[in-house]
Amino acid sequence: MAYSDKLLDHYENPRNVGILDKDDTGVGTGLVGAPACGDVMKLQIQVDEDGIIEDAKFKTFGCGSAIASSSLVTEWVKGKTLDEAAEIKNTDIAQELALPPVKIHCSVLAEDAIKAAITDYRSKKESKSEAAE
Amino acid sequence: MTTTKSHWSKDAPLYLDYQATTPTDPRVVEKMLPFFSERFGNPHSRTHHYGWDAEEVVEEARAQVASLIGATPKEIIFTSGATESNNLALKGVGNFYKDRKNHIITCVTEHKCVLDTCRHLEQDGFDITYLPVQENGLIELDKLAAAITENTLMVSIMAVNNEIGVIQPIKEIGALCRENGVFFHTDAAQAAGKIPLDVDDMNIDLMSISGHKLYGPMGIGVLYVRRRPRVRIVAMINGGGQERGMRSGTLPTPLCVGIGEACALAEKEMGAEAERLKMLRDRFHAGINERLSEVYLNGDLEHRIPGNLNLSFAYVEGEGLMMGVNDLAVSSGSACTSASLEPSYVLRALGVEEELAHTSLRIGLGRFTTEEEVDYAVEKIATEVTRLREMSPLWDMAQEGIDLKSIEWADH
Numbered sequence: 001m002a003y004s005d006k007l008l009d010h011y012e013n014p015r016n017v018g019i020l021d022k023d024d025t026g027v028g029t030g031l032v033g034a035p036a037c038g039d040v041m042k043l044q045i046q047v048d049e050d051g052i053i054e055d056a057k058f059k060t061f062g063c064g065s066a067i068a069s070s071s072l073v074t075e076w077v078k079g080k081t082l083d084e085a086a087e088i089k090n091t092d093i094a095q096e097l098a099l100p101p102v103k104i105h106c107s108v109l110a111e112d113a114i115k116a117a118i119t120d121y122r123s124k125k126e127s128k129s130e131a132a133e
Numbered sequence: 134m135t136t137t138k139s140h141w142s143k144d145a146p147l148y149l150d151y152q153a154t155t156p157t158d159p160r161v162v163e164k165m166l167p168f169f170s171e172r173f174g175n176p177h178s179r180t181h182h183y184g185w186d187a188e189e190v191v192e193e194a195r196a197q198v199a200s201l202i203g204a205t206p207k208e209i210i211f212t213s214g215a216t217e218s219n220n221l222a223l224k225g226v227g228n229f230y231k232d233r234k235n236h237i238i239t240c241v242t243e244h245k246c247v248l249d250t251c252r253h254l255e256q257d258g259f260d261i262t263y264l265p266v267q268e269n270g271l272i273e274l275d276k277l278a279a280a281i282t283e284n285t286l287m288v289s290i291m292a293v294n295n296e297i298g299v300i301q302p303i304k305e306i307g308a309l310c311r312e313n314g315v316f317f318h319t320d321a322a323q324a325a326g327k328i329p330l331d332v333d334d335m336n337i338d339l340m341s342i343s344g345h346k347l348y349g350p351m352g353i354g355v356l357y358v359r360r361r362p363r364v365r366i367v368a369m370i371n372g373g374g375q376e377r378g379m380r381s382g383t384l385p386t387p388l389c390v391g392i393g394e395a396c397a398l399a400e401k402e403m404g405a406e407a408e409r410l411k412m413l414r415d416r417f418h419a420g421i422n423e424r425l426s427e428v429y430l431n432g433d434l435e436h437r438i439p440g441n442l443n444l445s446f447a448y449v450e451g452e453g454l455m456m457g458v459n460d461l462a463v464s465s466g467s468a469c470t471s472a473s474l475e476p477s478y479v480l481r482a483l484g485v486e487e488e489l490a491h492t493s494l495r496i497g498l499g500r501f502t503t504e505e506e507v508d509y510a511v512e513k514i515a516t517e518v519t520r521l522r523e524m525s526p527l528w529d530m531a532q533e534g535i536d537l538k539s540i541e542w543a544d545h
Binding site (some may be wrong): 003011014017019031032033034035036038039040041042059060061062063064066067 | 450456457487491523524525527528529542
């Protein structure tokens with residue numbers, strides 16, 4: 001199977017590997033996938049006061065396409081608002097990396113990871129404001 | 134003739150997949166060459182020199198194969214490969230004796246060509262028992278003995294497993310079969326030329342061999358069929374009645390010469406080669422264990438051919454690892470290049486958890502593997518596993534002491 005240069009670059013030189021403090025209220029964490037299926041993605045976003053994603057980190061257990069997909073989305077979400085980030089579609093990821101058809105599920109997982117991180121951030125913020133009331 | 138000592142260069146990945154296929158030994162190729170364009174006769178032609186010449190070398194080859202397994206030349210049937218041999222053994226014996234007995238015992242870790250043939254026989258009314266294996270990949274003799282009934286026609290158990298390299302207790306199985314008047318077939322594709330085999334000592338009635346797994350050419354194999362006591366089979370391919378009516382079709386003289394020479398070389402060099410491979414295998418295993426923790430060997434270490442390692446690297450995914458070690462030609466236990474993620478059925482049969490089955494590599498060492506290659510591969514794998522673990526959320530969780538089974542994963 002021939003992979004695109006972009007995919008290989010993200011696999012060999014992944015961007016933004018790492019972890020953010022999941023207990024920080026400004027951090028949203030998304031953990032998607034399952035070890036038994038061969039893919040687990042953990043995507044974290046650091047959101048500033050204005051609701052802009054200022055940093056993103058990932059850790060992924062999976063094939064090269066899964067690693068590249070998560071690396072790519074950490075680049076994409078930085079600087080975006082939560083609503084903008086939520087609009088990233090798996091098809092955009094698949095197209096950018098030229099994923100082969102059998103690897104489309106990796107891009108779906110990456111989209112799910114962004115959404116899960118956003119959801120986590122928002123629910124943390126809500127419970128915080130509830131607590132403040 | 135160049136002596137190809139290694140198949141490793143800047144342009145070609147380092148070959149560590151000797152259970153998939155072996156390069157044809159240059160000495161074998163040399164023996165085969167005259168039989169393409171110069172001595173090209175049909176070995177079944179009886180009226181001229183070309184035919185007689187070809188027949189003579191084919192019979193020499195038959196004797197060379199027979200000698201490797203302690204058989205007589207007349208018991209050697211040439212086929213197109215081990216898949217055909219396994220089909221012929223199971224269907225041939227099955228169909229000949231089906232009016233008397235129709236129960237066949239095999240095991241869950243057999244090669245697909247045995248399992249699939251058994252499925253077909255089941256549809257034809259045969260009763261098949263699939264024995265489980267223990268955690269180490271070996272069958273339990275008690276379970277085999279208990280499975281044998283008055284209706285049992287044949288036991289088919291592979292000598293060496295193609296994924297995990299474990300050696301089944303062939304001699305004990307043979308004795309058990311003989312005691313009970315049951316035919317014993319063994320798929321020896323991975324065993325012939327690697328470990329000593331003797332059809333009489335082991336009470337083997339039928340044995341499948343593949344040319345390209347023992348440094349011979351692709352496209353040829355052998356089925357050994359015992360003559361005393363006689364095993365009868367119904368042919369699958371009908372025609373001119375070659376191979377004593379069991380397998381019609383013109384024999385491919387160069388391929389016969391090739392598998393014959395490959396067997397002769399194996400017989401001569403097996404002992405020294407096994408010792409060398411065991412040294413390399415142990416060096417590989419020790420090297421990996423020195424650099425990495427949480428690496429698990431799949432299959433028994435002691436009852437194993439020297440040229441095989443099957444390792445699971447916890448917390449990294451097999452396919453991702455394969456991409457990182459793409460200058461090594463190895464095989465992954467996880468066939469998840471398809472949309473349906475399917476870990477190896479052999480590893481699953483051992484009770485290897487799906488997570489670990491997804492992270493396994495099969496490393497096959499062979500005749501042309503060097504110490505330098507082993508050291509390179511160990512370094513490469515260790516570096517890549519370390520890199521991928523640093524990127525793995527599962528590795529982090531394990532380091533924090535989180536039990537991965539306690540997490541409710543969303544299946545997708």
